[in-house]
Amino acid sequence: xxxxxxLLKRILGTPGSSGGGDxxxxxxxxxxxxxxxxxxxxxxxxxxNYWIDVGFYVGIYALLGLSLNIVLGEVGLFDLGHTAFYAxxxxxxxxxxxxxxxxxxxxxPVSAIAAGLFAWLVTAPVIHxxxxxxxxxxxxxxxxxxxxxxxxxxxxxGGPNGINGIDNPHFIVPILSSRQxxxxxxxxxxxxxFLLTRLQRSRVGRAWNYIREDETAAKALGVNVRHYKLSAxxxxxxxxxxxxxIYASKQMSISPESFTFMESSLLFCIVLLGGLxxxxxxxxxxxxxxxxxxxxxxxxxxxxxxxxxxxLLMMIFKPGGILPRLRDSGERLKKVVETKKARSSKPGAGxxxxxxxxxxxxSAESADRxxxxxxxxxxxxxxxxxxxxxxxxxxxxxxQDKLLLRIENLGLSFGGVTAVSDMDLEVVKGRxxxxxxxxxxxxxxxxxxxxxxxxxxxxxxxxxxxxxxSRLPHQIAKAGVARTFQNIRIFPSLTCLENVLCGQHSRxxxxxxxxxxxxxxxxxxxxxxxxxxxTCLARVGLSDSADSLASALPYGKRRYLEIARALAAExxxxxxxxxxxxxxxxxxxxxxxxxxxxxAEGLTIFLIEHDxxxxxxxxxxxxxxxxxxxxxxxxxxxxxxxxxxxxxxxGSEED
Amino acid sequence: MSTFFEQxxxxxxxxxxxxxxxxxxxMVYGVMKLINFAHxxxxxxxxxxxxSLLTGATGKITASMGLWGGIGFTALLVALSVALxxxxxxxxxxxxxxxxxxxxxxxxxxxxxxxxxNAIMAIWGSRPQxxxxxxxxxxxxxxxxxxxxxxxxxxxxxSFALMLIIWLIVEKSNFGAAVRASALxxxxxxxxxxxxxxxxxxxxxxxxxxxxxxGLMNGLYYRAISFNMGWNYGLKAFTATILGGIxxxxxxxxxxxxxxxxxxxxxxxxSGAWKxxxxxxxxxxxxxxxxxxxxxxxTAEKV
Numbered sequence: 001x002x003x004x005x006x007l008l009k010r011i012l013g014t015p016g017s018s019g020g021g022d023x024x025x026x027x028x029x030x031x032x033x034x035x036x037x038x039x040x041x042x043x044x045x046x047x048x049n050y051w052i053d054v055g056f057y058v059g060i061y062a063l064l065g066l067s068l069n070i071v072l073g074e075v076g077l078f079d080l081g082h083t084a085f086y087a088x089x090x091x092x093x094x095x096x097x098x099x100x101x102x103x104x105x106x107x108x109p110v111s112a113i114a115a116g117l118f119a120w121l122v123t124a125p126v127i128h129x130x131x132x133x134x135x136x137x138x139x140x141x142x143x144x145x146x147x148x149x150x151x152x153x154x155x156x157x158g159g160p161n162g163i164n165g166i167d168n169p170h171f172i173v174p175i176l177s178s179r180q181x182x183x184x185x186x187x188x189x190x191x192x193x194f195l196l197t198r199l200q201r202s203r204v205g206r207a208w209n210y211i212r213e214d215e216t217a218a219k220a221l222g223v224n225v226r227h228y229k230l231s232a233x234x235x236x237x238x239x240x241x242x243x244x245x246i247y248a249s250k251q252m253s254i255s256p257e258s259f260t261f262m263e264s265s266l267l268f269c270i271v272l273l274g275g276l277x278x279x280x281x282x283x284x285x286x287x288x289x290x291x292x293x294x295x296x297x298x299x300x301x302x303x304x305x306x307x308x309x310x311x312l313l314m315m316i317f318k319p320g321g322i323l324p325r326l327r328d329s330g331e332r333l334k335k336v337v338e339t340k341k342a343r344s345s346k347p348g349a350g351x352x353x354x355x356x357x358x359x360x361x362x363s364a365e366s367a368d369r370x371x372x373x374x375x376x377x378x379x380x381x382x383x384x385x386x387x388x389x390x391x392x393x394x395x396x397x398x399x400q401d402k403l404l405l406r407i408e409n410l411g412l413s414f415g416g417v418t419a420v421s422d423m424d425l426e427v428v429k430g431r432x433x434x435x436x437x438x439x440x441x442x443x444x445x446x447x448x449x450x451x452x453x454x455x456x457x458x459x460x461x462x463x464x465x466x467x468x469x470s471r472l473p474h475q476i477a478k479a480g481v482a483r484t485f486q487n488i489r490i491f492p493s494l495t496c497l498e499n500v501l502c503g504q505h506s507r508x509x510x511x512x513x514x515x516x517x518x519x520x521x522x523x524x525x526x527x528x529x530x531x532x533x534x535t536c537l538a539r540v541g542l543s544d545s546a547d548s549l550a551s552a553l554p555y556g557k558r559r560y561l562e563i564a565r566a567l568a569a570e571x572x573x574x575x576x577x578x579x580x581x582x583x584x585x586x587x588x589x590x591x592x593x594x595x596x597x598x599x600a601e602g603l604t605i606f607l608i609e610h611d612x613x614x615x616x617x618x619x620x621x622x623x624x625x626x627x628x629x630x631x632x633x634x635x636x637x638x639x640x641x642x643x644x645x646x647x648x649x650x651g652s653e654e655d
Numbered sequence: 656m657s658t659f660f661e662q663x664x665x666x667x668x669x670x671x672x673x674x675x676x677x678x679x680x681x682m683v684y685g686v687m688k689l690i691n692f693a694h695x696x697x698x699x700x701x702x703x704x705x706x707s708l709l710t711g712a713t714g715k716i717t718a719s720m721g722l723w724g725g726i727g728f729t730a731l732l733v734a735l736s737v738a739l740x741x742x743x744x745x746x747x748x749x750x751x752x753x754x755x756x757x758x759x760x761x762x763x764x765x766x767x768x769x770x771x772x773n774a775i776m777a778i779w780g781s782r783p784q785x786x787x788x789x790x791x792x793x794x795x796x797x798x799x800x801x802x803x804x805x806x807x808x809x810x811x812x813x814s815f816a817l818m819l820i821i822w823l824i825v826e827k828s829n830f831g832a833a834v835r836a837s838a839l840x841x842x843x844x845x846x847x848x849x850x851x852x853x854x855x856x857x858x859x860x861x862x863x864x865x866x867x868x869x870g871l872m873n874g875l876y877y878r879a880i881s882f883n884m885g886w887n888y889g890l891k892a893f894t895a896t897i898l899g900g901i902x903x904x905x906x907x908x909x910x911x912x913x914x915x916x917x918x919x920x921x922x923x924x925x926s927g928a929w930k931x932x933x934x935x936x937x938x939x940x941x942x943x944x945x946x947x948x949x950x951x952x953x954t955a956e957k958v
Contacts, residue, residue: 072758078758078761125939125943126939126942126943129942129946130946131757132684132690132901133897133942133946135690136893136894136897136938136942137938137939137942139890139893140894140935140936140938140939141935141939143890143931143932143935144932144935144936147929147931147932147935148932150928151928151929151932261886261890262769262886265692265765265768265769268761268762268765269762269765269766272758272759272761272762273762276758301773301776301777301781302773302777304769304772304773305769305770305773305774305777307766307769307773308765308766308767308768308769308770308771308772308773309766309770310766311762311763311765311766311769312747312748312752312763312766312767312770314762314766315752315755315759315760315762315763315766316751316752316763319752319755319756319759320755
């Protein structure tokens, strides 16, 4: 029974894991087989030019699918006008070739750059729009481009009839036959897929995925959301421009009919059919979308009807796509950035490394555990000892401690409702400051202002004396403030390790070129980031779950994952929004121990909390808010006796 | 000046088609948070059903009912059948996919749109069809000096009556309150005891029903209909929805009318060929400066 169950699991692929080695191996075999078939296909005796051309159009859709996958699959931006970029590539090639007789292959990079530039120009003003609004804008862009081509501006595009007489490419020999076109195109697809896979396994690719999974969390942890969204559009458009160039030279003529909204929706379907963010999936989706109508050609007028129905059935029975992306395990990510030299000259060097990390991780964990036992002991004594020493404990050492964060005269209102007003607050370095107050007091709003999610209407936020109130969230994260969220915001379909790596994003700088070429600097940086992330996971006791998907974690552990992610940002100040909510008593004690040990290591913590026992256990200083204003501050035990605070929580006595 | 008013009346007529179709988009989006890409093709289905009812053997029946009886009967039958089609679309394409998330829904909607479009082509053929000439007598008269045709008056009359009824239902009745509540927050609406399934049934019957009538009137107005007309009208109507503020019922009506008028004025005074380009540029400009549309409310992002 157990055996058959595990067998079944293996066949279906275990949900909630990053895809075991078995699945990876199976996919690799299928992938190699597919590559061999694609390479040999035009040479098979029974394959005539007609089917080679079908193979070519599969390739065009595959390339377009890969390009849309960057925007839609990796970043999750609804782009239903992607054909516009394809059209720009095709028309740039056609116009420059027919007018100035520039060779087609020279125009390949030109088309890519033109399409990318166009994408940047039209998406830069609208990139901040959300979901469906961006979707309708992309549809609009697609229509504007198509209609402009029809209207023949300056006599350039040839109107509804398009442009004829485009040359063939010339690569050593002139590329004329179906077979030559087929190999040219698939070579480009192979190269693109190779480079895109490298991007996926890098800081850039992960940043894209963070945005797709949770944009707010991504920017609060240091991802420059605007930059990565725009770059996805530019790169996707450039690749579509390449497809346009090859398509134009193969067809020798182009017309606006090839660039309709229907084409854009077809591309959308290719990405979804294959699996969001999956590179082999996009190729497979292109195969399905091109070959399906071909097979049903005998049924002429019903074939697209069947096609529509097939799309629908796919979404009912396999909404995740045919080949959903497998996430990489930590082991795999590590292997990828290890230099060949290191692997060959020092056999086992990698193992030593891992062992070393594990050892350190374990010791950190055990230290953590013993720490937690200590604090639990202390926590038990809280009632008897700490209370009596209350006022003595109050402001000891307050004077010589340095100020890390200072909020002055802060104010913000939403449509006439005042959320925060005249708020002053100080967070001292190396201490735990707690912000408490009844629901709706404006605590989370203060946090959102500190982390740059909201911009205050009045007042300043000073970090180490520097005004950060007009900075963007990712800049604030880089300046040393990391946060967690009240209603947990993890990246559900990424692994726990990848979640934590998000914190490290702002500590790295590898960009597109470095990641695609896998430069030495990128590899060193990547392995440093991986190590740090693993240490942070170990710090909260989640080492065992490193390779499982974050969505598979139980609630309590998700809070820890968020904390690990914030720690990985190497912050000076960590801002926690109700870290104990949803945790049981034992888990809360553990949390208290963790917070204390973090502060002991030099971190500064600022937290919102409703659990007064936790506040009592950990906080050095408490600020109480009500209706957007600070009503009291001091040590917790003083707050318990402060009439204003009691009134805020329990209502005044007259009531 | 008379061209201006002529274009204005023409724009209002086209705008009323957009408005009726936009209502369907908006109501469905409100409750399901889904762009019903099949909606434009249901509009085309309405046009084709109307064509079948007004020509051939059935044409004799509708003709025997007199002018208004015939048009009323055709409109009713078209509305009911397209409403039924709308409900079926929801059952087949959306309900089973709903749990899998928004992206799957988009693909499912596109699949349904392709299916309906090609089903229309399979039934009625790929060549454009023409509505019979002057079902409504081509009377011209002057309204305060503005020349209007009887057909325009009829279309505007029916459209505004329908819009008024929808507005009364959605804004004034108890059931309308349930629809609005489901649009604001589906989960809370369910918790408060609103039968969201009933609301979904309602929007998927009413929206396509209105769209079908708009398709019929569009056929009467332009006479030529083609199987793929739904894409273009759907796109325009959806633009109108966004313009007015998606999910907002009066916004959809206003957006449709404004879009129609702007379009005809552009065609009349600037350039007919470039009018659609200007319309989309206008849409993008509005979204940049007022991302939630003309009547949409600004909401703070909850973090």
